[in-house]
Amino acid sequence: MDIKTLRTIYKAALENAVDEVEFEDKKGKMRMRLSNALSASGETVVSPLNLEEQSELSPGPGLQSASTAMAEQSLGWAEDLGESQSLQREEKEKFNLKSPEIGFFSRFNPKTKKQYVKLRDKLKKGSVIGIVVSLQVVYEVKTDRDGKIVEFLVEEEQPVEYHQPIARFLPLKN
Amino acid sequence: MVAVTIKKMLIANRGEIALRVMRACYEMGLETVAVYSKADENSLHRRFADSSICIGEGDPSDSYLNISRIIAAAEISQADAIHPGYGFLSERADFAAACKLSNILFIGPSSGIIERMGDKAKARETVQALKIATIPGTKVLASKEAAVTAAKKIGYPVMLKAVAGGGGRGMRLVRNEQGMFSAFEMASTEARKSFSNGDMYLEKFIGKARHIEVQILADKFGNCVHLGERDCSIQRRRQKLLEETPSLFIRPKVREKICAAAIKIGKQIKYFGPGTVEFLVDEKQNFYFMEMNTRIQVEHTISELYTGIDIVKEQINLCCGHELRYKQNKIIFRGHVLECRLNAEDVANNFMPTAGEIGRFHVPQGLGVRVDTHIYSGYEVPPNYDSMLAKLIVWGLNRDEAINRMSRSLKELVIEGIPTTKLFHLQLIESKEFRQGNFHINFLENFQFQEPK
Numbered sequence A: 001m002d003i004k005t006l007r008t009i010y011k012a013a014l015e016n017a018v019d020e021v022e023f024e025d026k027k028g029k030m031r032m033r034l035s036n037a038l039s040a041s042g043e044t045v046v047s048p049l050n051l052e053e054q055s056e057l058s059p060g061p062g063l064q065s066a067s068t069a070m071a072e073q074s075l076g077w078a079e080d081l082g083e084s085q086s087l088q089r090e091e092k093e094k095f096n097l098k099s100p101e102i103g104f105f106s107r108f109n110p111k112t113k114k115q116y117v118k119l120r121d122k123l124k125k126g127s128v129i130g131i132v133v134s135l136q137v138v139y140e141v142k143t144d145r146d147g148k149i150v151e152f153l154v155e156e157e158q159p160v161e162y163h164q165p166i167a168r169f170l171p172l173k174n
Numbered sequence B: 001m002v003a004v005t006i007k008k009m010l011i012a013n014r015g016e017i018a019l020r021v022m023r024a025c026y027e028m029g030l031e032t033v034a035v036y037s038k039a040d041e042n043s044l045h046r047r048f049a050d051s052s053i054c055i056g057e058g059d060p061s062d063s064y065l066n067i068s069r070i071i072a073a074a075e076i077s078q079a080d081a082i083h084p085g086y087g088f089l090s091e092r093a094d095f096a097a098a099c100k101l102s103n104i105l106f107i108g109p110s111s112g113i114i115e116r117m118g119d120k121a122k123a124r125e126t127v128q129a130l131k132i133a134t135i136p137g138t139k140v141l142a143s144k145e146a147a148v149t150a151a152k153k154i155g156y157p158v159m160l161k162a163v164a165g166g167g168g169r170g171m172r173l174v175r176n177e178q179g180m181f182s183a184f185e186m187a188s189t190e191a192r193k194s195f196s197n198g199d200m201y202l203e204k205f206i207g208k209a210r211h212i213e214v215q216i217l218a219d220k221f222g223n224c225v226h227l228g229e230r231d232c233s234i235q236r237r238r239q240k241l242l243e244e245t246p247s248l249f250i251r252p253k254v255r256e257k258i259c260a261a262a263i264k265i266g267k268q269i270k271y272f273g274p275g276t277v278e279f280l281v282d283e284k285q286n287f288y289f290m291e292m293n294t295r296i297q298v299e300h301t302i303s304e305l306y307t308g309i310d311i312v313k314e315q316i317n318l319c320c321g322h323e324l325r326y327k328q329n330k331i332i333f334r335g336h337v338l339e340c341r342l343n344a345e346d347v348a349n350n351f352m353p354t355a356g357e358i359g360r361f362h363v364p365q366g367l368g369v370r371v372d373t374h375i376y377s378g379y380e381v382p383p384n385y386d387s388m389l390a391k392l393i394v395w396g397l398n399r400d401e402a403i404n405r406m407s408r409s410l411k412e413l414v415i416e417g418i419p420t421t422k423l424f425h426l427q428l429i430e431s432k433e434f435r436q437g438n439f440h441i442n443f444l445e446n447f448q449f450q451e452p453k
Helices: A003-015 A061-070 A076-081 A085-093 B015-027 B044-048 B067-077 B093-101 B111-118 B120-128 B144-154 B177-195 B252-268 B300-307 B311-319 B399-412 B422-430 B432-436
Strands: A020-025 A028-034 A044-049 A095-098 A103-106 A128-134 A137-142 A147-152 A165-171 B008-011 B031-037 B051-056 B081-083 B158-166 B169-174 B200-204 B210-218 B224-236 B239-245 B273-281 B287-293 B336-343 B369-373 B388-396
Touching: A085 A165, A103 B067, A128 A165, B008 B015, B008 B067, B015 B031, B015 B044, B015 B311, B015 B369, B015 B388, B031 B044, B031 B067, B051 B067, B067 B093, B081 B311, B093 B111, B111 B120, B111 B287, B120 B158, B120 B252, B120 B287, B144 B158, B144 B177, B144 B200, B158 B177, B169 B177, B177 B200, B210 B252, B210 B311, B224 B252, B224 B300, B239 B300, B239 B422, B252 B273, B252 B287, B273 B311, B300 B311, B300 B336, B300 B369, B300 B388, B336 B399, B336 B422, B388 B399, B399 B422, B422 B432
Parallel strands: B008 B031, B008 B081, B031 B051
Antiparallel strands: A020 A028, A028 A044, A095 A165, A103 A128, A128 A137, A147 A165, B158 B169, B158 B200, B210 B224, B210 B273, B224 B239, B239 B336, B273 B287, B336 B388, B369 B388
8 A cells, every 4th residue: 555545544534533544445454543632742553454565556436535635735744654755756746737617527538438548657748638528518638748647636527616626747857 | 387496506696695695595495506716715605605616717707707617617516597696797698598598597587688678778768668758868879979969969968878888887977079079989998898899878967866776576477566766876986885765855756656667667578586777866856767777786685674575585486487475565665774885995095996804803783784795804805806895784763763873883893904985984874964865976076085083
């Protein structure tokens, strides 16, 4: 299980004021217990159960809204978990690709029925990553520089508002 | 005709009117959807709605005036009705038509009615056919030269007006022939910018006139009632600052006639919902039709307190196709009502609109006091919109009590952080002229505001 998934679960737990979280997906299972005075003591107990190391993992669908909310917040707690500096830098460089219009989002090309892009594909500037359909008009969501999508923040066919973050984008280093 | 049932209302507006509409919706058991611009992220209307959708940038043309974004917002939120409030898209026939096309109930009259009354020249023709007096004037003028010829016939001073005008924009008082050319250029340019229509016409200028308007309610079955008149003569550059009902000025006989005229117009055009018919009344109490507003108005509140009828709720009911619930003789008029429009304006600096953060904020309370506002302590007033901060409405058993109540309520009101018109209103309400009811639409031109020492 990667650090990003942990962070997502941690934030979701904090936001919903729960003390304990159990999480399971096909790659592993874990339980996280949070002490009440967390901000004061900084105490966090994470007990992994059959945790298998994974290099990459996207969060389960139920957690996407929580990850949207956390996207812009600082991640200072990551230091407590001994996270490497390079990951933090990557976190800083990521930004959101936003919806240009109000409508329904799709990652699939309506003609070919194929996904426009996959996570971590190397993308050129101007690549279409998805569409927003507003009053039967199709608006393409494009990248404005070279890089890759590290996370989609909106599920297939879900409504989006103006400038709603649709995906986390990591620009390519020069 | 079967009445439509609706469940979810999208409110295509901001500020106090968006809150006002939501209150009516909640009392009727309707869900609400707010739309907001990026400048309104911290607004109360966003917070008070069941859900909210960002529709664009702070510039109104990108958000609150953007028809396709608002329709799209209704689509993704599955709203089945749209309330336009006042201003913005409330009197746009194309918006009403777009709603209909998308199977969304527009809370207002049909696009046909909006078009008919929205075009000031067409509206005058409709009213003249009913033998109701309009201010002597012209049709659309072909050029500024034509304006000079027409003005000679009517006699100076004349009012130059934009066909698509409203809110005092595209309007100029012309006192003599020398001033006509430049006034025409300026007013026409202003109208083209504001309403994308630079067509102008002329009207005779009536001095010391009163602005008296009649609130009507009509259903789709041909029933129409009035909720009395409102005296909105206290204006600054054609912007109303203080309204009252009933008018102290008009005689009972004139009141009867003017209300009957408003109903006649409503019935003639098969109007439905709440509408306002505006008249100018001269010193001899002759009244002339000016225009009809096919929407809820800022000052609808004073008629509500005067009659006890919730006009926004009635509006929703009537637009859904329900029959009018009130017969004229069952409507009870009681007491006297005043409204002050408190604006974020620097009175000492020529009423310059201001923006900024509201500091301490306290609203007046007690019997007969109503405050409709969207501001709160810590709220950042964005520079993008209308400068109105709050409407202070008071009811009294009679005019004297209402004035005294307004005076003490204004003193109770605290809005810190940005300049407001509070002290101006206080001086106005306490002035001898206002007390005596001795004012007209140009009264404020000579009213001297005393700056506090």
